[in-house]
Amino acid sequence: MLTPQIIDTVVRAALLEDAPWGDLTSELLIPETAYATARLIAREPGVFSGGAVFTAAMTATDETIRTELRVRDGERFEAGDVLAVVAGPARSVLQAERVGLNLVQRMSGIATLTAQYVGLVSHTGARIVDTRKTTPGLRAFERHAVRSGGGHNHRFSLSDAVMAKDNHLAVLTAQSGLSVTDALLAVRAQLSHTTHLEVEVDRIDQIEPVLAARVDTIMLDNFTVDQLREGVALVAGRAIVEASGNVNLTTVRSIAETGVDVISVGALTHSVRSLDLGLDVDVDGTRADAGAVAP
Template sequence: MLTDQIIETVVRAALLEDAPWGDLTSQLLIPETAYASARLAAREPGTFSGGAVFTAAMKLTDPTIVVDLALEDGGRFEAGDTLASVSGPARSVLQAERVALNLVQRMSGIATLTASYVAEIAHTSARIVDTRKTTPGLRAFERHAVRSGGGHNHRFSLSDAVMAKDNHLAVLTAQSGLSVTDALLAVRAQLSHTTHLEVEVDRIDQLGPVLAAGVDTIMLDNFTLDGLREGVEIIAGRAIVEASGNVNLGTVRDIAETGVDVISVGALTHSVRSLDLGLDVVVDAAAGPGAVASGAEEPTAP
């Protein structure tokens, strides 16, 4: 969940990285009394995400900056649309610009890509989910962006659920001497009834032993379409079926039509292109205390 505390922590760190001793250029070129208004403008169509993050970048730089969002997260927009309006001390707006744009562009890029995947499988009951292949430090932001695009989140971290992959099972069975079924049953016996247990398989013959352990989700990893259909038929509703691997916009529709419940897509966060958004600034020629750029709200003087 993207909380105010997470937003502030990440944005403050980004602002400090970008201007550890202030914005030297603006301090030297821009009069201290200059005020500016600006619009967050879309250069291409997409799905918006990161309004609260964009606002935080501005207001943590200078609390007197006023930000009016024109669109909620998840809203669609076209090229040329205004997504937000900003007004305040020109130095502060210019200092916050890059960090604010970097974050909202990436989040909107993720939301837009996610929305494309969701649209491809809208005629099925499957859902699109993300993975842990996120940018370190930005997971909450990127996961929020996936939800903005109509997708869903996988486990947030290693602490949230048990997800046994081939390497886990290889070590577990070798060390314990137990069968896969008995090893998974021993794991289940240690878990709270609220903790989810997922197991990855990469062959059809692995399904029987895993199903016998009563797991919650089975991930069919890198299966062919015929293999996915066979897996869904064998599992027969006894566990949630997740498809993973070889998922892209060209394949996701066919994968969804095999009857799987969940399709995990690492590309939503690890290969996304930031959306082309810009901050168009208009400086007020009056440039005096209390002067406001045309059409902007009157800010509090610094």
Template sequence: MLTRQIIDAVVGAALVEDAPWGDLTSELLIPATASATARLSAREPGTFAGGDVFAAAMTLTDPAIQVSLAVADGESFEAGDTLATVSGPARSVLQAERVALNFVQRMSGIATLTAAFVREVEHTSARVVDTRKTTPGLRAFERHAVRCGGGRNHRYSLSDAVMAKDNHLAILTQQSGLSLTDALKRVRRELSHTSHLEVEVDRIDQIEPVLAAGVDTIMLDNFGIEELREGVAIVGGRAIVEASGNVSLSTVRDIAETGVDVISAGALTHSVRSLDLGLDVVVETP
């Protein structure tokens, strides 16, 4: 969840990074008494995300800056639309400009890409979800942006659920000396009844041994389209089926049509392009 505490901490650190001893350029060129109005404008269409973050970059720089958002997170817009207006001391607006834009451009890029993925699967029951392949320190921002685009979030961190992947299983079975099913059954017995157990498989013949352990979700990793269909049929509703690996805008529709319940796509956050937004400043007469 994107809380005010998280926003202030992350944005505050970014502002310090960008102007550790103030904005030398603005302090030398812009009169201290100058005020400015600036408009956040879209230079391409998209889905908006990060309004509160954009505003925080302005107001944490200077509480005298006023921010008015013209669109809400999750709303679509067209090129040329005004997304927000800011007004206040010109030096402060200029100092906050780059940090504010960096966040809102990236978050809107994620929301826009996610919305495109969601449109591809809307005729199915599959959910598009993100992964932990997020920018370190920005996970709450990026996952909020995914939700703005109509996607869902996977587990937030390693602490949220058990998700046994290929390396976990290799070590688990080697060290325990147990079969895959028995090793996972032991995990199931030790796990709280409130915790979710997901297991990744990369071969068809692993599905039945994993299901026999009573898992909640089975992830079919890097399966081809026909293998996904076969995997869904084998699971037969005994667990949630997640597809992962090789998920792109060009493949997600075919993946969804195999009948999987969840499609996790790291590309939503790790391969996204920041949206082209601009902050156009008009300096007012003092």
């Protein structure tokens, strides 16, 4: 999902927002001929994500800037570790600093939080997945960060799969006059064999009528742990079972231990804290060539 085209579009829009008419401070204070070496430093431990994005932010201000990544997406790091080294014209490095940091800090924050969830359920067969509760315009970035943390992605957009929630079913059955089972079977008949059908339920008694429609995934929404265990037993392998609602770092282990296949966690993207990373810049004076990226 995180293609070079998507990265370039977002990064250039962010730079345009941050410096619509250039970086007035750097242009006044920093000599045009000054070169700089900058180190991306971790202020706290975490899981890295966004290397290509950080690099693109630097290059977008000046194609001569070189970035050497010291860690790969998905790798853990400790406080004080050097994550990347940048070398190039000082004005351009300083102009790109905030945009590059904003994006890599948020992506690494998501990766780090996701890794915590994944670690808590690693003894089970449950997958941790994200939701569509992403920052508008940054979905590909945030979904990539979830994968960096060992998680998985739900449907990317409304166009990717059929996911019928309670409001959909209320309108569908009221308009058609059909039972939930018959209404879903009519939907199923219109789908290609490659299109996934997921249906949300919020009560135990809804499970059998939904399963009778041969759905691919059944979402048990806001079920208690005991209800999830009962629901998994009722489904008995006839569909993928997804748990949603009331999922946090305190509850996720017990939810996974009920035997559900998937746990969707909106907090991975909508409530995440950006990781504390910093860019330490050393201005190297006036050099005709930045030379090799310094250690």
